[in-house]
Amino acid sequence: MAFDIPAPADPTPPRPAFDASSGIIGEDAVSAFEAVGVVCLRQVVEPGDLPAILAGCEEARSAPTSMATTIGGDDGPGFFFDFDVSDRIEAFRRLRDDGPMPDLARQLMRSERVVRYFDNLFVKDGGGGAATPWHEDASFQRVNGADSINFWLAFDDIPHTTALQFLAGSHRRDEPIHLMGHFDDSGVYADVITRGRVPAPPPEELGAQFESVWWDLQAGDALVWRHRTLHGAPANTLPTPRRAIAYIWLGDDAFYDAAPGRTDPDFRDDTIPDGALLVSERFPLVRGTTE
């Protein structure tokens, strides 16, 4: 493994979390999201929905698509991820279409419009394996503008030792978006979108500029962050799996970047003109209008 992210030494989360079990959050949660670039929302997933979702994780892993990757996994713990699982597995479709996420996303972005971009399932086997490298989601998205958020839902309890970590306030950097490195460090992103992208500085340099924040999670909790918020995670050192899904939602300030080059997978739709609102049949509007 070419990199590691140490677990935080102090188990006390440095920021409060907010209850979202009613499907409504307050101004305190929205303000925290705006200031820090990430917020923890408790109980976004109904506990009764978890068994079907966990079965969905098994189903996704047993039938990976051509977009799937597994890092490691041959004779050790694997880090599996695949995309758009909600298009083919009912438990994820219900979570996406029938749950509170679009309305919470609308509140967090203070947006009229909410557009569905894609989803990304993550399963880290227990027992170590791959860390998640520091990155910003903007580096592999075709979105110009501030309104792209990652709604990451935990399906297992996740203590601070294996939790995602975020660099607080990094979403407000003026510098251009970093070039993407692949999660498996194999360099398969040789031809990633390069318009406006710059090489990332070493992680230590970024870590010295921003406070690192994290939360310990219970199954059903969410972390929500902006696409420029830098984040990464240690390997899963628990004996049990760490399963989660990220749903990406766009708001009013999200415009299509049709630049040459690709990411993996490349969520493009060139029926949308470069610089136009990122809305189409492929990336549907789920709240608001395009007027």
Ligand SMILES: O=C(O)CCC(=O)C(=O)O
């Ligand atoms: O679950 C993980 O470790 C990776 C999540 C992540 O970095 C992302 O969704 O951008």
